[in-house]
Amino acid sequence: MxxxxxxxxxxxxxxxxxxxxxxxxxxxxxxxxxxxxxxxxxxxxxxxxxxxxxxxxxxxxxxxxxxxxxxxxxxxxxxxxxxxxxxxxxxxxxxxxxxxxxxxxxxxxxxxxxxxxxxxxxxxxxxxxxxxxxxxxxxxxxxxxxxxxxxxxxxxxxxxxxxxxxxxxxxxxxxxxxxxxxxxxxxxxxxxxxxxxxxxxxxxxxxxxxxxxxxxxPAALIERHIEPLVVEIYGEQARTWGEANGHLCERMETAGETVFCYTHGDEAVLERLRGAQGMRYLNRPANLEDVFLRLTGRELRD
Amino acid sequence: MRRGHFRLPLVTLRFLPVWRRNFLVWKKLAIPSVLGNLADPMLYLFGLGYGLGSLLHKVGGGSYIVFLAGGMICYSTLNSATFETLYSGFSRMHVQRTWDAILNAPMALDDIVLGELVWSAAKSLLSGFAILLVIWVFHLDRSWPMSVLVIPAVMLIGLCFSAMGLVVTALSPSYDFFMYYFTLAVTPMVLLSGVFYPVAQLPPLFQHLAALLPLTHAVFLVRPLLMGQWPAQAVLHAGVLASYAVVSYYVAVVLFRRRLLQ
Incomplete structure (x- = not known):
């Protein structure tokens, strides 16, 4: 009804x-x-x-x-x-x-x-x-x-x-x-x-x-609008690392000192990160927030 | 402003829950509230009545305090209606967002405005009536049965000034705005309308001006009733008060719709 x-x-x-x-x-x-x-x-x-x-x-x-x-x-x-x-x-x-x-x-x-x-x-x-x-x-x-x-x-x-x-x-x-x-x-x-x-x-x-x-x-939105896996790379070196290794991601976004690497397979990225000195990172499944930011952008709205 | 905002106000009994809400709040503070209603006008009545009155010969055919008593009933009703619709009404509408909560229920804005109007009129009736009681206790009236008719007059006066107060509240961005209404409207009106001295004492220009003010007509209605006389042109005075009430109420409803239903 x-x-x-x-x-x-x-x-x-x-x-x-x-x-x-x-x-x-x-x-x-x-x-x-x-x-x-x-x-x-x-x-x-x-x-x-x-x-x-x-x-x-x-x-x-x-x-x-x-x-x-x-x-x-x-x-x-x-x-x-x-x-x-x-x-x-x-x-x-x-x-x-x-x-x-x-x-x-x-x-x-x-x-x-x-x-x-x-x-x-x-x-x-x-x-x-x-x-x-x-x-x-x-x-x-x-x-x-x-x-x-x-x-x-x-x-x-x-x-x-x-x-x-x-x-x-x-x-x-x-x-x-x-x-x-x-x-x-x-x-x-x-x-x-x-x-x-x-x-x-x-x-x-x-x-x-x-x-x-x-x-x-929620699941369909994530599936339709975004790659299933995300690696977040933090810190001062994140941006430089991203510039050098961005080709390993299907799509990369940078916000301040964080690089978001969106991909269907995160193995290559993770391997490269493990090899690098002192990189802080987190790999996780994509969520609704990623979809939201992808669709509405990262700029402040107020 | 939309055309729909100008339709006539809906008048239904749905205003009752709004009235009861305000009554329940008032009940919690009834004693200080009634004392407050009484204290201010009584200070004026006895202070000016006996203090100033002892310097004066007859005013309006009697002692000054008897003359002043009628004015004080009107003044007290005006004050109560104005404070309720301005400060308390604005708190409920704008600060506490009580009206927003009510609008999420199956209530119309018109119900809320009518509830506020009738509530404020009831509260100001109590203020006017409290002064009437004092007048009775101190035998400041000249006719008991006639002075009972002051009660319906006070009802009308309360409705009139409550409706006018709602217009100000509907326009007000903040509490500070109310100062304009008091300085530019209420105080000059109190001084021009024969509350403290007969309007006939004013220069002709001000007498004409006074004739336009609702408080003048309120005083012309109440004072003779206390003196035991049927007011001259009672229908005219009541009609002016009723017209101010109806027109202000309509304007207030339109302004509230524009403010809250955008």
């Missing part, structure tokens, strides 16, 4: 196109990732999908509701974890959930029934009456996720859900998202953590300058 479909989505601000013909399709139960560098148009796309911004063109439908025409009805079945925490600082953990549930028209009985489960999911059952300011960053994120679940949504939008979290908190967050996927929820995720996307997402689209420049499963 198709949960979300966007065709030819366009939006520009003051004559500058931000989203230029984006197509997206998400099936029920999958985790879909929208990746892109800063300023690629991820947030604008998300706002258009939620019906908070009227697009200049294109068709959007979510859970069978046309957007923005029936956006409110669609949002009744959607949960949103925004990029920036906007929990209510005047309230406790419990009050945040109760007050948010009212915006969905849930009555007190329904809220009371859901509250223990949500607190347990967020791992905050013992902190139900704590003030928001006393929570750690990870707790706040988990509470924001629990808040997005008050209406038992079919589709969840998560905008960079683990930005700013420590590794422990990120893993807990991923665990929570996996539990939701196991329950059959559909997840729409934006991130620029490639390991996160690779770990969680069934399918990805990479957005750059308002256009989808690649789409597919």
């Amino acid at each position: 198709r949960v979300l479909s966007a065709q030819g989505l366009r939006k520009s601000y003051g004559g500058t196109p931000v989203v230029s013909g984006v197509n997206l399709e998400i099936e029920a139960g999958e985790c879909f990732g929208l990746l892109g560098p800063n300023g690629a148009g991820k947030t604008t796309t998300l706002r258009c999908l939620l019906g908070l911004t009227e697009p200049d063109g294109g068709e959007v439908s979510i859970l069978g509701f046309p957007i923005p025409g029936s956006a409110r009805r669609a949002r009744a079945r959607i949960g949103v974890v925004p990029q920036m925490d906007n929990l209510d600082p005047d309230f406790t953990v419990r009050e945040n959930l109760v007050v948010y549930a009212r915006y969905f028209g849930l009555d007190q009985g329904a809220v009371d029934a859901r509250l223990p489960g949500l607190l347990e999911f967020a791992g905050l059952a013992h902190r139900a009456d704590a003030k928001i300011q006393t929570l750690s960053g990870g707790m706040k994120r988990r509470l924001t996720l629990a808040r997005a679940l008050v209406n038992d949504p079919d589709l969840l939008f998560l905008d960079e859900p683990t930005t700013g979290l420590d590794p422990q908190a990120r893993h807990v967050m991923w665990e929570g998202l996996r539990r939701l996927l196991n329950q059959g929820k559909t997840i729409f995720l934006t991130t620029h953590f490639m390991d996160e996307a690779e770990r969680l997402c069934d399918r990805l689209s990479i957005l750059d300058q308002g256009r989808i420049i690649a789409a597919g499963t």
